[in-house]
Amino acid sequence: MSRKTPDWIDQREEARTRDLLGQLRDAMPPAEVQERIAWRAMERFERRRSLLWSRGFGFGLAAATAAALVGVGLHLWGPAPGPALPPKGSLHAATEAPSSFRVGAHEVVLSPESQVEVTAAEPELIELLVTSGTATFDVSPLGPGEIFRVRTEHVLVEVVGTRFSVQSERVCSTVVVEEGRVRVSDTEGAVVELAPNQKRRFCPQDRADALLREALVLISGGGSIEEAIELLEAYLDSAPGSALEEEALYHLCLAHARLGHAEEARRLAARFRERFPQSTRLERLERGLATLE
Amino acid sequence: MSLLERCQAGDASAWNQLFRERSGQVYRWAVLLGLNPADAEEAAQEVFAIAARRIDTCHADDALGSWLFQITRRVVANVRRSGWLKRALFGEKPLEPAFGPAESPETAKEIAVRACLAKIPREQAEVLVLMEVEGHTREEVADILGLPPGTVASRARLGRKAFLRHWQEMQEAAGDLALSWGEK
Numbered sequence: 220m221s222r223k224t225p226d227w228i229d230q231r232e233e234a235r236t237r238d239l240l241g242q243l244r245d246a247m248p249p250a251e252v253q254e255r256i257a258w259r260a261m262e263r264f265e266r267r268r269s270l271l272w273s274r275g276f277g278f279g280l281a282a283a284t285a286a287a288l289v290g291v292g293l294h295l296w297g298p299a300p301g302p303a304l305p306p307k308g309s310l311h312a313a314t315e316a317p318s319s320f321r322v323g324a325h326e327v328v329l330s331p332e333s334q335v336e337v338t339a340a341e342p343e344l345i346e347l348l349v350t351s352g353t354a355t356f357d358v359s360p361l362g363p364g365e366i367f368r369v370r371t372e373h374v375l376v377e378v379v380g381t382r383f384s385v386q387s388e389r390v391c392s393t394v395v396v397e398e399g400r401v402r403v404s405d406t407e408g409a410v411v412e413l414a415p416n417q418k419r420r421f422c423p424q425d426r427a428d429a430l431l432r433e434a435l436v437l438i439s440g441g442g443s444i445e446e447a448i449e450l451l452e453a454y455l456d457s458a459p460g461s462a463l464e465e466e467a468l469y470h471l472c473l474a475h476a477r478l479g480h481a482e483e484a485r486r487l488a489a490r491f492r493e494r495f496p497q498s499t500r501l502e503r504l505e506r507g508l509a510t511l512e
Numbered sequence: 513m514s515l516l517e518r519c520q521a522g523d524a525s526a527w528n529q530l531f532r533e534r535s536g537q538v539y540r541w542a543v544l545l546g547l548n549p550a551d552a553e554e555a556a557q558e559v560f561a562i563a564a565r566r567i568d569t570c571h572a573d574d575a576l577g578s579w580l581f582q583i584t585r586r587v588v589a590n591v592r593r594s595g596w597l598k599r600a601l602f603g604e605k606p607l608e609p610a611f612g613p614a615e616s617p618e619t620a621k622e623i624a625v626r627a628c629l630a631k632i633p634r635e636q637a638e639v640l641v642l643m644e645v646e647g648h649t650r651e652e653v654a655d656i657l658g659l660p661p662g663t664v665a666s667r668a669r670l671g672r673k674a675f676l677r678h679w680q681e682m683q684e685a686a687g688d689l690a691l692s693w694g695e696k
Contacts, residue, residue, distance in 0.1 A: 229669060229672075232669075232672045232673060232676055233672060235672075235676060236640065236644055236671075236672040236675055236676060237644045239625055239675075239679065240625060240629075240640060240641075240644035240645050240675075241644060241645070242618075242621065242622075242625070243540070243544065243611070243622065243625060243645050244645055244646070244647065246540055246610075246611040246612075246622065247536040247539075247540065247611060248535075248536055248539045248540070248549070248552075248553075248610065248611060249611075249612075252539065252549075252553060253532070253535045253536045253539070255553065256531070256535040256538075256539060256553055256556045256557055256560075257528070257531040257532045257535045259557045260527075260531040260535070260556075260557050260560035260561065260564075261524075261527065261528050261531055263557065263560070263561050263564070264524070264527050264531075264560075264561075264564050265524070267561075267564065267565075309565075310562065310565070312566075312586065314582055314586075314658070315658035334586070334590075350590065351589075351590070351593070429596075429597060429600050432600050433596060433600035436600060442631070443630065443631040443632070444631075445631070445632065445633050445674070446631075446633075449633075
């Protein structure tokens with residue numbers, strides 16, 4: 220059970236932190252760095268503007284030529300043009316509230332704190348990359364030869380049907396199908412088809428191992444224990460029952476002990492004892508926990 | 513016409529003014545949220561590129577700062593996420609001076625403060641940067657981050673404790689922070 224810190228301690232800590240951090244209140248980079256940032260930002264702004272302008276001009280010219288060649292009548296009674304596609308490379312993000320955008324006839328809904336990049340936007344190929352968070356895709360029926368697919372770092376989801384969501388986390392990606400079917404390929408080349416109401420989590424083992432490695436580097440190098448805890452928890456979550464579970468659980472328990480999280484450390488120690496009763500690490504674990512007394 | 517309205521209208525001189533006025537601040541945020549100077553410079557440019565694309569989503573001139581901070585925290589998180597493999601393989605790079613000349617006492621203190629900030633959870637660091645460096649009130653931070661004021665207060669309290677604990681350890685251990693589980 221946590222104890223409430225007396226107000227005067229909080230106030231003293233507040234004043235001390237303000238004193239230390241307040242020294243950076245007016246910290247500014249050297250003038251040449253500020254100048255370089257502003258100049259490059261302006262350069263990018265101008266480049267984008269001229270690109271948009273030239274695209275607009277190009278479209279205008281093409282439209283005028285087409286109208287002249289084909290004739291206004293055909294233009295008026297011909298088939299309606301498809302909905303516009305977003306530019307390749309464009310980023311769509313939701314901050315605190317969900318947001319949505321259209322990719323041609325399809326709709327993408329972003330959950331808060333999510334971001335999607337358009338990596339291909341052509342009439343026959345639409346490819347989106349979920350860089351963070353969760354996006355739900357409402358895909359209109361595809362014509363013959365049309366491809367709609369979604370990537371994360373860990374999977375490639377190809378639409379066979381209509382409505383599904385893809386969540387990209389640190390190590391794993393989760394695909395949930397609401398309607399229709401999707402085909403999912405993981406980084407090891409395995410392909411599965413998911414039907415409505417099916418949900419599958421994809422966690423490449425090498426990514427999970429990298430998490431554990433990163434956590435151990437932090438611990439042994441005097442890095443952030445909080446960050447190491449986060450990595451170890453993500454590892455255990457993504458690779459339950461793996462060969463390195465013992466290693467991860469052991470370090471997670473001691474990391475909590477190190478931070479004084481007595482209850483959590485004891486809970487993890489009990490789990491460790493239960494999972495690995497013959498482990499040679501048990502004795503060292505007990506010694507680490509003894510510091511909590 | 514306000515600066516925001518001029519930017520929304522696509523006025524290049526307004527954008528130039530915005531970039532110049534805010535470049536130092538955005539860079540400072542990126543550094544304090546854990547980036548090294550070179551990455552912070554790149555991140556600041558990326559923040560402005562996103563700002564130029566999404567300026568229509570900023571609704572008030574006086575919200576420009578908090579709107580840029582929100583973009584900055586996401587860009588910084590992306591940069592940190594994309595660099596995790598490098599950090600895992602080669603470890604965290606030693607901090608380099610970001611604001612002043614090397615070898616000055618102020619720079620040593622700046623690096624020590626940044627090292628402690630880097631060790632606390634990101635969401636607590638964000639709150640501390642907004643409150644203690646930028647001087648925002650708890651309610652303003654709640655508004656900027658879209659959180660209840662109670663959550664901001666709790667993150668600030670935990671962040672201060674963690675920050676001071678690391679500061680204390682840094683003072684005491686004088687560089688010897690290596691841990692040896694169970695043997696110490």
